[in-house]
Amino acid sequence: MNFPAQMPAAQGPDRLGQQTAVEQSRAVAEVQAAIYVARQFPRDVGRSRAAMQAACGSMALAERAFYRFPRAGGAVEGSTIHLAKTLAQTWGNIQYGVSEMRRDDDYRQSEMQAWAWDVEANTRHVLSFIVPHAKFANKQVQQLVDLRDIYENNANNGARRLREAIFAVIPDFFIDEAEELCRETLNKGDGKPLEQRVEGAVKVFEQLGITADRLEQKLGRPRAQWAGADIAQLLITHKSIQRREIAVDEAFPQARITGAEITSKKNGGRKQQGPPDDDPWAGEPSH
Structure with a gap:
């Protein structure tokens, strides 16, 4: 049996285009400049805390700082991307972003990446993940076809991963204090x-x-x-x-009406004390 000769691997161009070379040089220059600026102007923890405390003391942020929804008979609650971005700004010298790396319409999914980088500490957290073009609604999976629905679904999933990436490069004490202050602001009101x-x-x-x-x-x-x-x-x-x-x-699930409540309403809210007098089988044991 004759096997076909192995095809040579596809090779890229021997040279880089001018635009590609410019973009590569620009990216390298931006990274070097960010590191240089961060080292020249390191963060002041006291000033960062003061900025965070001022931000968390406002109702504008406190109202958007948390999410809450029921799940498995309980409730899931946590901090939102709005609080995460505010803490990244107040902590300082942090860059972050989220992007769609590739969209596969045949498999109906998008490959995405969220990242956060503490330039001063040179700590970077990257999350790569797959987002199906579908949503769970009415206890079933629904495929997304409209481009706007796909975009919003990708944005929502990307925001959640970006929030985790930002929190991964910010100290826990800074996050805990911010969450406590936001809750105090909500409790006190405006x-x-x-x-x-x-x-x-x-x-x-x-x-x-x-x-x-x-x-x-x-x-x-x-x-x-x-x-x-x-x-x-x-x-x-x-x-x-x-x-x-x-x-x-x-x-806010609707309250379930029991059979006893329905019977009570039919009887005008009175509880039936015993069997009616005209029932010949009243009081007889059942077999």
């Missing part, structure tokens, strides 16, 4: 009395079709007993709904 904040939260959720009864069911207590922490939890959930991280019905 200077309004608690009663006004409660009414404001109820009105905001009414615009989403969520009644005060469902809010009380979510928190497990009537609104007359709500505290600042309860308002903070509702704000986090509201922002998650606005960012389309969770659906309204998932965040």
Whole structure:
């Protein structure tokens, strides 16, 4: 049997184009300049903490600092990409980014990469991952066809990986302090009395079709007993709904009506004490 001769491997051009060479030189120069500037102007931890404390003391950041959604009978909560970017800016000498490396329409997936680089400490964290062109909705996987849907899906997945990359190059004490300050800001509110904040939260959720009864069911207590922490939890959930991280019905599931409640309503709210007098089999044991 005659085997075909091995084909020579495809080779690239023997020379680089002028534009390619310019881009390579520019990239190298940017890296060298970033390292030089970082060493010439190292971060001041005290100044970085002061900038972080000022940012976390504002409601504008605190309201966007956390996400919350239910999962497996519990709740998943964490810090958002908005807080991560703010901490990267206040900590200083950090570069970060996310990009789509390759899109494969045949397999309906995108290869992406998120990275963060502490230029001063020369610490770099890179995450490469695959994003399927699909989403999970209504308890089933739905393929994405529209280009805008694919872009938004890639952006959402990229933001989550970018958040983890940024947090990987920032000290834990800096992140923990920022999260605690943001929670304190949410608990204190924007200077309004608690009663006004409660009414404001109820009105905001009414615009989403969520009644005060469902809010009380979510928190497990009537609104007359709500505290600042309860308002903070509702704000986090509201922002998650606005960012389309969770659906309204998932965040505030409808209460199930039991058979006893239905029977009680039919009887006018009175509990039946015994069998009716006209039932000949009343009180007889069942077999």
